Amino acid sequence: MRLFFYLTSPERSPLLLLLLSALLGCSGDVEALKLESITVPAHQVTGKPVELDCNYDLEGDPLYSVTWYRGQDEFYRYTPGDRNPVDIFELPGVAVDTSLSDQKKVTLRPVSLLSSGKYRCEVSADAPSFHTESRSAEMLVVDLPDRVPTITGGRSRYHVGDEVHVNCTSLRSRPAASLMWYINDNQAATENLVEYTPMNDSDGLETSRLGLRFVVGPRHFPSGELRLRCTATIAAVYWQSSEESAEGQLQQTGSVLESKGIYAGGSSSSRHSWASCLPVFLALTLLLLTNLCSQASLH
Numbered sequence: 001m002r003l004f005f006y007l008t009s010p011e012r013s014p015l016l017l018l019l020l021s022a023l024l025g026c027s028g029d030v031e032a033l034k035l036e037s038i039t040v041p042a043h044q045v046t047g048k049p050v051e052l053d054c055n056y057d058l059e060g061d062p063l064y065s066v067t068w069y070r071g072q073d074e075f076y077r078y079t080p081g082d083r084n085p086v087d088i089f090e091l092p093g094v095a096v097d098t099s100l101s102d103q104k105k106v107t108l109r110p111v112s113l114l115s116s117g118k119y120r121c122e123v124s125a126d127a128p129s130f131h132t133e134s135r136s137a138e139m140l141v142v143d144l145p146d147r148v149p150t151i152t153g154g155r156s157r158y159h160v161g162d163e164v165h166v167n168c169t170s171l172r173s174r175p176a177a178s179l180m181w182y183i184n185d186n187q188a189a190t191e192n193l194v195e196y197t198p199m200n201d202s203d204g205l206e207t208s209r210l211g212l213r214f215v216v217g218p219r220h221f222p223s224g225e226l227r228l229r230c231t232a233t234i235a236a237v238y239w240q241s242s243e244e245s246a247e248g249q250l251q252q253t254g255s256v257l258e259s260k261g262i263y264a265g266g267s268s269s270s271r272h273s274w275a276s277c278l279p280v281f282l283a284l285t286l287l288l289l290t291n292l293c294s295q296a297s298l299h
Contacts, residue, residue, distance in 0.1 A: 033061045033125040035133035040119045043235045046143045049097070050108040054121035056133070061125035066103050069120040069136075070094055078103045081126070093117075113174055113204065116141045140235070143174040143205060148240040149232040157247040158226055162216045167194075168230035168242070169209045176206035177232040183220065184227050188212055208232075221248030 039053035054066060068076040075094045077087040080103065088096050093114025100107035108115065120136035153166040170177035176198040181188040194211030201207070212228070220226050229243040 032129055033058055033123060033131045033133060035121070035123050035135055038119075038121045038135045038137055040137035040139050042138065043140050043142055043237045044111055044115075045237055046112055046141055047110045050111055050115070050139070051100075052106045052108065052119055052121070054104060054106075054123065054135075056123045058125065061129050061131065062127075063103065064124040064126040064130070067122045067124075068106050069122065070117045076101065076106050111141050113141055113143060115139070142234050142237055143172075144234065144238050145170050145173040145177060145232065145240070147171065149177070149179065149230050149242050151228065151230055151242050151244050154228065154244045155246055157249060158216045158220075159249050160216055160218055164212065164214050164216060164226075164228070166228060166244075167209055167211045168232075169207065170232040171207050172201060172205040173208075173234060173238075174205050175234065176208040177234050177238070179208055179210035180231050180233075181210065181212045182229040182231070183212075183214070184222060185229070188214075216248075218250070224248055 033056065035054070035056045037055045039051075039055070041050060044050050052068065054068075063080055065080075066078040067074055070091060070093075073089070073091050075089050075091040076096050077089075078101075079085050079087070086098060086101070088098065093112050093116075095109040097107040097109050116139060118136050118138050120134055122132060122134035124130070124132040149168050149170045151166055151168055154164075155162075158164065168179050168181065170179060181193060192212055192214045194213055196209040196211065198206040198208045210230070216226065224247070226246045226248050227243060228246070229241055231239065231241040233239050
């Protein structure tokens with residue numbers, strides 16, 4: 001009883017209101033605004049538009065405003081109670097297409113590298129609850145390479161014992177492409193890879209390069225050829241590859257070379273002996289023909 005008079009006394013009325021508000025907030029029967037989800041693409045390619053969705057349920061509350069931020073900067077506000085419900089705030093890399101934006105979604109015109117960042121949707125209910133909720137998600141804008149990765153340093157033929165020394169390069173992207181080597185469809189071992197630091201261009205784009213070094217063995221010619229493949233990836237929005245094939249041959253041994261030399265030498269000697277006997281053969285033939293002609297004239 002004393003607690004009741006203590007709480008309901010005039011000087012304690014703010015405390016009573018606070019307790020009542022807390023009780024109402026804990027009640028499962030009280031309906032209030034719910035921000036269920038937002039849709040922000042994790043990655044987007046430069047030059048393409050982006051749609052940002054804010055999915056909420058007012059639960060009977062009147063809507064006061066929907067506001068979008070990138071980082072701490074506001075760039076879009078929708079206030080249905082205002083004469084002009086849409087307000088746009090300039091922000092580098094963020095250009096809103098008002099014809100495709102409303103209280104549920106915002107459409108950004110073709111994005112650039114400056115458009116990357118954390119995007120947040122904030123929804124506020126009007127009186128009597130004035131409830132506010134917000135959610136955020138990151139978006140990374142990527143600039144893709146203009147061409148597939150290139151392989152340099154390869155040869156058309158390898159023998160067992162030769163050293164493979166090749167490089168794979170992916171030009172001008174942001175972020176730099178992740179490269180990987182494959183030998184006959186098997187991912188190359190880490191100890192065979194040569195890492196290079198990405199090269200930065202003046203416009204902020206990056207070029208990545210990855211080397212491959214190994215000594216050729218018989219196992220590298222399962223079907224008579226050696227296949228080298230390089231892949232370039234950027235997040236989930238880019239995947240390209242390049243492949244080169246080389247003829248595989250077993251290393252020639254010394255005995256084989258010697259036997260070939262002996263055979264080749266014998267052939268050369270035989271041809272030389274025939275060439276030296278040719279004048280004698282022609283002289284005998286001419287003498288025989290002369291005798292035949294003489295006998296024919298006597299008869």
